[in-house]
Amino acid sequence: MTEPHPLAGADLGSRTVRYDERDAILYALAVGAGASDLDLVFERRLRVLPTFALTLAQWAPDVLAGRGAWDVATALHGAQRLQVLDPLPASGEVLMTARVGDVWDKGSAAVFDVVVQSRYFRATWSIFAPGRGGFGGSRGPATPASSEGVPDVETTLPTFATQAALYRLTGDRHLIHIDPAAAAAIGQPRPILHGLCTLAAAVLRIAAVTGAHPADVLELGGRFAAPVLPGQVLDLQLWTGGGAGTAFRAVHAGTPVLTAGTVRFQDSR
Numbered sequence: 129m130t131e132p133h134p135l136a137g138a139d140l141g142s143r144t145v146r147y148d149e150r151d152a153i154l155y156a157l158a159v160g161a162g163a164s165d166l167d168l169v170f171e172r173r174l175r176v177l178p179t180f181a182l183t184l185a186q187w188a189p190d191v192l193a194g195r196g197a198w199d200v201a202t203a204l205h206g207a208q209r210l211q212v213l214d215p216l217p218a219s220g221e222v223l224m225t226a227r228v229g230d231v232w233d234k235g236s237a238a239v240f241d242v243v244v245q246s247r248y249f250r251a252t253w254s255i256f257a258p259g260r261g262g263f264g265g266s267r268g269p270a271t272p273a274s275s276e277g278v279p280d281v282e283t284t285l286p287t288f289a290t291q292a293a294l295y296r297l298t299g300d301r302h303l304i305h306i307d308p309a310a311a312a313a314i315g316q317p318r319p320i321l322h323g324l325c326t327l328a329a330a331v332l333r334i335a336a337v338t339g340a341h342p343a344d345v346l347e348l349g350g351r352f353a354a355p356v357l358p359g360q361v362l363d364l365q366l367w368t369g370g371g372a373g374t375a376f377r378a379v380h381a382g383t384p385v386l387t388a389g390t391v392r393f394q395d396s397r
C-alpha cells in the first residue's frame with residue numbers, strides 16, 4: 129500500500145491575470161524571437177505565443193511553494209505540459225484555477241504536479257523537490273521513453289548570455305536565474321536558464337525548421353533533464369515522422385538537457 133501525499137489534489141484557488149501587448153512582445157523577445165518575426169514583436173500584427181500562458185500561470189506553483197511543499201532554494205522545474213484550447217488575445221485578462229495533481233515519491237525527492245486550467249489552456253507543471261520524498265507514496269510512471277534512432281532533423285538551438293536576466297522579467301524571478309550565490313548553492317557555476325524559456329526557444333526553432341507558425345502550437349511537453357546555462361548553444365534533434373507531431377530533444381556537449389519533447393502545431397493536424 130502506498131500513502132497519498134497530504135497535498136495531492138489540494139485546491140490552489142483561482143486568479144485573474146491581466147496582460148497587454150508589451151508583455152507578450154517582451155516574452156517573445158526573451159524566448160528568442162527576432163526583430164523580423166513581426167507576428168511576435170510588432171503590435172500591429174501580434175500573435176501571442178501559446179507558451180506565454182505559462183508565465184501568466186506562474187502564480188500557481190508559487191502558491192504551492194508558499195504552502196511549504198518544497199524548498200524554493202533547491203526545487204527545480206522538472207517537466208511541463210501544455211494543451212492549447214483557444215488562442216490568447218493580444219491583450220486581456222485570463223481567469224485561471226489551479227490544483228495539485230499527483231505527488232510522486234522518488235525516495236530522495238518528491239515530484240509535485242500543479243495543474244492550471246483556463247478557457248485558453250490546460251497546463252501541468254512537474255516540480256522536482258529534493259528532500260521531500262520518502263512519504264510512502266507511489267514512484268509514479270517510469271521515465272518517459274526518449275526518441276530512438278537518427279533524428280530526421282538536427283539543428284542548433286542558440287541561447288544568449290542575457291537570456292535568463294531578460295526572461296525573468298516575464299514573471300519567474302526565482303533567484304537561481306539571476307543570483308550567482310543562489311546558483312552556486314545548487315551546484316551550478318552561474319545562474320541557470322528557466323526551463324520554460326528553453327522549451328519556448330525550442331518551439332520557435334522547431335517552427336522555423338518545419339515551416340509551422342510558432343503561435344499555432346496545440347500541444348507541447350518536455351522534461352528538463354539537466355540545467356542549461358544562458359549562452360550555451362544546444363543541439364536540437366527532431367523526429368518529424370510521427371502522426372502525433374514532432375518529437376524532440378536538446379543536448380549540450382553530449383548531455384541531454386531537454387528530453388521527451390513533443391510538439392503539435394495546428395497545421396500538422
Ligand SMILES: C[C@H](O)CC(=O)SCCNC(=O)CCNC(=O)[C@H](O)C(C)(C)COP(=O)(O)OP(=O)(O)OC[C@H]1O[C@@H](n2cnc3c(N)ncnc32)[C@H](O)[C@@H]1OP(=O)(O)O
Nearest residue numbers: 204205206207234256267270271302322323352353354355
Ligand atoms: C524554480 C525555477 O524557477 C524553475 C526552473 O526553471 S528550474 C530550471 C529548469 N530545470 C532544470 O534545470 C532541471 C534540470 N534537471 C535536473 O537537474 C535533473 O533532472 C533533476 C535534478 C531534476 C533530477 O535528477 P536526478 O536527481 O539525477 O534524478 P534521477 O536519479 O535521474 O531520477 C530520480 C527519479 O526522478 C525522476 N525524474 C528525474 N528527473 C526528472 C524531471 N526532470 N522531472 C520529473 N521527474 C524526474 C526520474 O524519473 C526518477 O524516477 P523513477 O526512479 O521512478 O524513474
